[in-house]
Amino acid sequence: MEILKQRILKDGKIKEGGILKVDSFLNHQIDIHLLDEIGQEFKRLFGKEKITKIVTIEASGIAIACMTAQYFHVPVVFAKKSASKNIDGDVYKAKIVSFTHGNEYTAILEKRFLSSEDRILIIDDFLATGKAQLGLLDIANQAGAVVAGMGIVIEKGFQGGGDKLRATGYNLKSLAIIDRVDKDGVHFRESDSV
Amino acid sequence: MEILKQRILKDGKIKEGGILKVDSFLNHQIDIHLLDEIGQEFKRLFGKEKITKIVTIEASGIAIACMTAQYFHVPVVFAKKSASKNIDGDVYKAKIVSFTHGNEYTAILEKRFLSSEDRILIIDDFLATGKAQLGLLDIANQAGAVVAGMGIVIEKGFQGGGDKLRATGYNLKSLAIIDRVDKDGVHFRESDSV
Numbered sequence: 001m002e003i004l005k006q007r008i009l010k011d012g013k014i015k016e017g018g019i020l021k022v023d024s025f026l027n028h029q030i031d032i033h034l035l036d037e038i039g040q041e042f043k044r045l046f047g048k049e050k051i052t053k054i055v056t057i058e059a060s061g062i063a064i065a066c067m068t069a070q071y072f073h074v075p076v077v078f079a080k081k082s083a084s085k086n087i088d089g090d091v092y093k094a095k096i097v098s099f100t101h102g103n104e105y106t107a108i109l110e111k112r113f114l115s116s117e118d119r120i121l122i123i124d125d126f127l128a129t130g131k132a133q134l135g136l137l138d139i140a141n142q143a144g145a146v147v148a149g150m151g152i153v154i155e156k157g158f159q160g161g162g163d164k165l166r167a168t169g170y171n172l173k174s175l176a177i178i179d180r181v182d183k184d185g186v187h188f189r190e191s192d193s194v
Numbered sequence: 195m196e197i198l199k200q201r202i203l204k205d206g207k208i209k210e211g212g213i214l215k216v217d218s219f220l221n222h223q224i225d226i227h228l229l230d231e232i233g234q235e236f237k238r239l240f241g242k243e244k245i246t247k248i249v250t251i252e253a254s255g256i257a258i259a260c261m262t263a264q265y266f267h268v269p270v271v272f273a274k275k276s277a278s279k280n281i282d283g284d285v286y287k288a289k290i291v292s293f294t295h296g297n298e299y300t301a302i303l304e305k306r307f308l309s310s311e312d313r314i315l316i317i318d319d320f321l322a323t324g325k326a327q328l329g330l331l332d333i334a335n336q337a338g339a340v341v342a343g344m345g346i347v348i349e350k351g352f353q354g355g356g357d358k359l360r361a362t363g364y365n366l367k368s369l370a371i372i373d374r375v376d377k378d379g380v381h382f383r384e385s386d387s388v
Contacts, residue, residue, distance in 0.1 A: 029307045030256075030270040032263040059252035062224075063270070066257045069226040076224040076257070113223045 001041050001175040004153070005188055007034060014181050026153065027060035027125050035067040038175065042123065042151045043071035045173045049148040051121045053077055053114065055140065057096075057107055057132055064153060065123040072121070077114060079107040079139060092142045094135035107135045116144030127152040127174060130161025137170075147171075154178065157189050195235050195369040198347070199382055201228060208375050220347065221254035221319050229261040232369060236317065236345045237265035239367045243342040245315045247271055247308065249334070251290075251301055251326055258347060259317040266315070271308060273301040273333060286336045290329035301329045310338030321346040321368060324355025331364075341365075348372065351383050 013021040025031040051072050056065040057079040065076045079094075082105060090111040097104050114120070122136050133150060140147050147170060155162040155174035158181070165172050177189040207215040219225040245266050250259040251273040259270045273288075276299060284305040291298050308314070316330050327344060334341050341364060349356040349368035352375070359366050371383035 023304065024307070028271065028274065028304060030260060030263070030272070032260060032270060033267070035260065036264065058254075059256060059272070059274070062253060062256045063260045066224065066226060066229065066260050069224070070230065073227070076226060077222065078224070078253070080222065080253070110217065110222060113218070 001038070003037060004034070005176050007031075008154070008176060008178075008186060012186060014186070020154070020156070020178065020181065020186070022154065027063075030063050032067075035063060038064060038153060039067035039069075039071050041175060042068045042121070042173075046121050046149040046151060046171075047072075049121065049171075050119050051148055052118045053120050053145075054123055055079070055109075055114070055120045055136060056123045057081070057136060061124045064125055068121075068123055068151070077109060079109045079136060081105050081107060092139040094138040094142075096135035097131050107132075107139065109139050111143070114139070114143040114145050118143065118145040119148040120145050121148060122150045123152075124150075125153045127155045127162050127165075127172075128159040130159075130165055133161065133165060149173070151175075195232070197231060198228070199370050201225075202348070202370060202372075202380060206380060208380070214348070214350070214372065214375065214380070216348065221257075224257050226261075229257060232258060232347060233261035233263075233265050235369060236262045236315070236367075240315050240343040240345060240365075241266075243315065243365075244313050245342055246312045247314050247339075248317055249273070249303075249308070249314045249330060250317045251275070251330060255318045258319055262315075262317055262345070271303060273303045273330060275299050275301060286333040288329035288332040288336075291325050301326075301333065303333050305337070308333070308337040308339050312337065312339040313342040314339050315342060316344045317346075318344075319347045321349045321356050321359075321366075322353040324353075324359055327355065327359060343367070345369075 011024050053074055054065045054069045054076045062078050069076045092109045094107045096107050150172040152174040155177045157177045157179040179189045180187040205218050247268055248259045248263045248270045256272050263270045286303045288301045290301050344366040346368040349371045351371045351373040373383045374381040
């Protein structure tokens, strides 16, 4: 997605350890018009998949999922990262190791919001090692839901998670795939999936 | 906001301790069309306030803030609830005691995303004791930003936080104010603010 790549080149910042910061437009401050374009692009990519729900995980995935859901006219369900007083009843659970935060947490989603009748689109801002996505796939499998697509805004191709998911057969589309980050900046994959 | 109140009566659930669960449409599963109506209502209420940014706190506030921001054509900035590898540079910090989670956390917002040139609209899904809102006000004060409005979806009037904020002079509007919950169900404030 060209306008996204241009924005990453213009406003993205590379930190030590290969961390790309896009917090001025994607996951701390949010450019709502860019997210609207992203939502339309996901509709173009997955619009024929008869999606019944969009599934993501808190926190920054929620913004993208909502802007996308407007074009699909379906509900969003987001997995929560910790148990609170407000979670009760039967829940699906999946353990996830966070690359960003360097810790492990449990993703929780109430069973009544996902079932074997659902065809879901999993949406997230980043895909790196794929741990968060595997957690959501685990939850989808527990529910018996069909994973009709996975839409990622920025995939860090050099961390390998996306290619593993594609090899497994998932219909994964990333709007920008970064294959290398060096002193010259960000290098996108030429033959990206979209 | 009548369609919101009707939805609370239809799908809200009351748990022990006065906790209202609206997780089937507001903060776990999200009815994107209802949120779009909510965004339009906030635009009607605060549209003349020359808002430059919409400020909220993760996680469920993000969805409402984004749907609202579309109508204001301004960025969203959300405060984060814990320090991660991705937070660096100068940040505003505020300690917040969570009624829902029963713990204390630090809200963090990078300084470059909020300044004395901003006129902000604070958006959140719930207002109870007002602790989360006071944290965001603290951050706004640190930035020197003008708080031109506070838009809340559901205010628990019986917990008093909203009335304290109004008494302090904030331009607070809640789309539904609940004054009492008993065996007969949810009772809304008749003369609510909107």
